Amino acid sequence: MKILVCISxxxxxxxxxxxxxxxxxxxxxxxxFVINPNDEFGLTRAxxxxxxxxxxxxxxxxxxPDTEPTLRKALAIGANExxxxxxxxxxxxxxxxxxxxxxxxxxxxxxxAGKESLDYNGGMVPGMLAAIxxxxxxxxxxELKVDGTSATASREIDGGKEIVxxxxxxxxxxxxxxxxxxxxxxxxMRGIMTARTKALTVLEPVNAEVTTxxxxxxxxxxxxxxxxISPDNLDELINLLHxxxxxx
Amino acid sequence: xxxxxxxxxxxxxxxxxxxxxxxxxxxxxxxxxxTTVTAITVNNTNAAExxxxxxxxVLKVSNDKLKNFTAKAxxxxxxxxxxxxxxxxxxxxxxxxxxxMAPLVAVGLNASFASNVVGxxxxxxxFQVKRTAxxxxxxxxSELETExxxxxxAKNSYGLVENASTLTEEDFAPTLNDGDFSVxxxxxxxxxxxxxxxxxEVVVSGGRGLKGPENWGMxxxxxxxxxxxxxxxxxxxxxxxxxxxEHVGQTGKPVATNLYIxxxxxxxxxxxxxxxxxxxxxxxxxxxxxxxxKVADYGIVGDAFDIVPRLTEKLREFKANS
Ligand SMILES: Cc1cc2nc3c(=O)[nH]c(=O)nc-3n(C[C@H](O)[C@H](O)[C@H](O)COP(=O)(O)OP(=O)(O)OC[C@H]3O[C@@H](n4cnc5c(N)ncnc54)[C@H](O)[C@@H]3O)c2cc1C
Numbered sequence: 001m002k003i004l005v006c007i008s009x010x011x012x013x014x015x016x017x018x019x020x021x022x023x024x025x026x027x028x029x030x031x032x033f034v035i036n037p038n039d040e041f042g043l044t045r046a047x048x049x050x051x052x053x054x055x056x057x058x059x060x061x062x063x064x065p066d067t068e069p070t071l072r073k074a075l076a077i078g079a080n081e082x083x084x085x086x087x088x089x090x091x092x093x094x095x096x097x098x099x100x101x102x103x104x105x106x107x108x109x110x111x112x113a114g115k116e117s118l119d120y121n122g123g124m125v126p127g128m129l130a131a132i133x134x135x136x137x138x139x140x141x142x143e144l145k146v147d148g149t150s151a152t153a154s155r156e157i158d159g160g161k162e163i164v165x166x167x168x169x170x171x172x173x174x175x176x177x178x179x180x181x182x183x184x185x186x187x188x189m190r191g192i193m194t195a196r197t198k199a200l201t202v203l204e205p206v207n208a209e210v211t212t213x214x215x216x217x218x219x220x221x222x223x224x225x226x227x228x229i230s231p232d233n234l235d236e237l238i239n240l241l242h243x244x245x246x247x248x
Numbered sequence: 249x250x251x252x253x254x255x256x257x258x259x260x261x262x263x264x265x266x267x268x269x270x271x272x273x274x275x276x277x278x279x280x281x282x283t284t285v286t287a288i289t290v291n292n293t294n295a296a297e298x299x300x301x302x303x304x305x306v307l308k309v310s311n312d313k314l315k316n317f318t319a320k321a322x323x324x325x326x327x328x329x330x331x332x333x334x335x336x337x338x339x340x341x342x343x344x345x346x347x348x349m350a351p352l353v354a355v356g357l358n359a360s361f362a363s364n365v366v367g368x369x370x371x372x373x374x375f376q377v378k379r380t381a382x383x384x385x386x387x388x389x390s391e392l393e394t395e396x397x398x399x400x401x402a403k404n405s406y407g408l409v410e411n412a413s414t415l416t417e418e419d420f421a422p423t424l425n426d427g428d429f430s431v432x433x434x435x436x437x438x439x440x441x442x443x444x445x446x447x448x449e450v451v452v453s454g455g456r457g458l459k460g461p462e463n464w465g466m467x468x469x470x471x472x473x474x475x476x477x478x479x480x481x482x483x484x485x486x487x488x489x490x491x492x493x494e495h496v497g498q499t500g501k502p503v504a505t506n507l508y509i510x511x512x513x514x515x516x517x518x519x520x521x522x523x524x525x526x527x528x529x530x531x532x533x534x535x536x537x538x539x540x541x542k543v544a545d546y547g548i549v550g551d552a553f554d555i556v557p558r559l560t561e562k563l564r565e566f567k568a569n570s
Contacts, residue, residue, distance in 0.1 A: 013498055013518045017385040026382075037499050092351070093360070118498060120381050120388070123363050127319075127351025136430050137319065139348040142492075156493070157436070158344050159444030162316075166431040173348075176499055181486045211360035211394050215376060218387040220524075226531075226541050231550035234562050237530070240546060242566070245528045247450070247507040248474065 001055040001146065001168075003046045004108040006099055006125065007074055008036035008089075008117035009067040019217040026119075026217070035070055038114025042174035044184055045144060046112055047078040053146070055110075056080050060102055062087055062095045068200065075195035076187030082198065087205035092120075096128035097208035103133060108169065110151075115140050115173035120214075126173035136166040142177030250284045251277060252335040253303070254326055256343055257292040259315075259438075264447070265408070266341035266401075268301050272409040273401055274339050275302030276368060281337075285413075288329045288420070290314050290322065295417055302411035307333075307420035313429070316436065317345045321428035323352035328422040330357055330396070340400040343446060350400050359396035366405040366525075383498045383521035402525065403446075403504045445496065448477035450507040451526070453496060455481040455519075457512020457533065457552060461489035466553075467511060470560045473567060479503065481513050497522035511552045515540025532556065 011017070012032040020027040035043065049055035059074040060083040061067050071082040085098045103111060116123035130137030136151075138144075142161065143154035149168045154161050156177070172178075187195070229237045241248045253274045255267035267287075274285045284304040289295050291314060295306045307329050314321060326349070330338055338353060340346040347363065354361035362377050366387070370376040374391050377399060381388040392399075445451060452471040454464060464478070471478045478494060485495035496503050498521040508526035512533060513519060520543050523529070531544040532552050541547045548555055 017382045118383050121364055121383060123347055124351040124361055128355050131352045131355030138431060140344055156344060158446035160436065160438035162436045163434045164431050165434050177492060211392065212362060213391040213393060215389040215391050223543060226544045226547045228547050228549065231548050231555050234559050237546060237548065238562055238566050245545065247528045
């Protein structure tokens with residue numbers, strides 16, 4: 001089985017978010033970048049398939065040279081090889097179009113992406129990829145098993161979960177649950193050393209339409225200070241929630 | 249050139265509240281574009297209710313094969329409806345199902361797509377919307393540059409606006425093919441009778457400050473008095489005190505309720521990112537320095553084990569008298 005894991009390179013979850021150039025661009029100054037958490041669950045599941053079922057795992061990112069440390073980290077975690085499509089990820093459709101080319105050329109059986117990336121939160125790359133390629137697609141996937149060309153997956157639904165069956169080639173929008181938190185891998189020294197010798201291929205992008213454009217960024221308005229209520233005066237809280245906030 | 253909305257139903261065939269919110273929003277957008285609102289429903293038995301929120305026409309699909317949500321089939325139906333009605337703007341809500349199919353709908357229609365839209369378009373020409381990004385730490389004004397556009401509206405970002413209309417009901421039988429069902433639903437596990445985080449108006453959430461799973465009874469009592477869903481912080485689900493489905497935050501479920509009550513939760517940046525679209529936030533925490541107090545509307549500094557049971561009793565009295 002050939003697996004492709006799509007890796008998005010995003011600000012660490014503790015990052016303060018600021019903008020520059022007249023609020024038209026995200027300010028990467030001082031920001032630490034990581035593998036998108038949803039993708040990390042997918043990558044770890046892919047490595048499980050590698051260890052248990054002999055799968056070959058390629059990781060791919062659409063981004064500039066600055067994303068290579070993130071791909072190297074994925075190699076250190078255990079991916080066999082990496083591909084970087086050398087283009088700024090202009091929007092979800094652009095990225096999906098680039099990934100579709102990589103998938104067509106590499107004949108992957110299973111493609112695991114994150115259900116959304118924690119920077120633009122578009123939530124569209126895996127679905128668009130599935131639609132472009134006409135592959136089967138399971139989003140918000142919390143469990144995945146593959147047997148030959150058949151796959152069984154759990155999908156999170158509002159208020160529960162759903163078990164679905166389908167066939168490869170398959171695209172997954174992954175998230176927490178694909179593996180347990182405690183099974184996420186931290187690269188060890190040996191992994192980091194071998195990652196340096198693994199192939200990281202740089203491909204040039206294909207022409208693709210850009211359908212959306214980020215025009216300007218804004219930060220949420222500052223909040224007014226919290227109203228503190230004494231633990232001995234819970235009636236006051238109820239009064240405020242009822243009469244002021246009008247939520248009960 | 250009408251606007252098409254997908255008015256989502258529950259498995260019982262009733263509209264979800266988000267369907268009415270979406271209709272309210274669509275009506276307002278339609279007014280400024282001088283056009284009408286068409287809705288599409290699947291196996292819904294109360295389509296007439298849409299007339300309360302300004303919908304002009306409803307295309308009703310009934311088909312037993314569509315009993316379970318199947319993203320590809322539903323996306324296919326919406327595409328066919330959009331083509332038939334010559335629609336240039338398709339509006340979806342932000343439920344798990346709608347977000348699943350939205351990118352499929354967009355590609356099918358050669359459309360651009362924006363998710364997490366939080367308000368009316370900022371401009372109609374060029375077409376620009378405001379959406380959340382960076383896990384609610386910022387907003388971005390996004391311009392959609394294709395002729396056909398798909399938006400998904402963030403829950404509770406517009407609200408319900410009643411607007412009576414004359415509704416034309418029409419049966420619609422789209423063509424479905426086997427490929428639409430290539431991901432087959434084998435079983436659905438859903439807690440019945442429990443308020444879900446996605447649908448709840450109020451969410452009561454507990455953190456590591458509650459010390460252990462045996463102490464969740466008092467949170468469940470509080471939730472039941474308020475008709476609320478229960479949720480938890482990430483470590484609580486990682487420790488196995490509560491199921492993963494209750495984990496809220498940046499890497500868990502988003503919460504956009506009217507009222508979010510956090511008990512024994514410190515308010516780490518990743519937790520806040522996921523719940524900050526909730527309208528009113530209350531924190532109960534013994535540590536006055538807990539970061540949650542910086543983002544809350546109302547706060548009580550004190551011991552949850554003392555406060556929560558007393559608050560529950562007082563709310564019970566309040567509910568009984570109101
Ligand atoms: C990549 C990444 C992603 C993450 N994603 C998420 C996420 O999605 N959601 C999330 O929640 N976290 C997330 N986290 C974890 C986050 O950083 C915090 O560790 C977590 O939110 C803390 O949970 P807590 O508030 O329950 O526990 P703690 O931080 O331990 O806080 C417990 C609080 O309880 C209070 N307390 C103790 N006893 C009492 C009492 N008797 N009465 C009242 N209060 C009391 C304490 O004062 C304290 O403030 C993520 C972390 C990382 C690194």
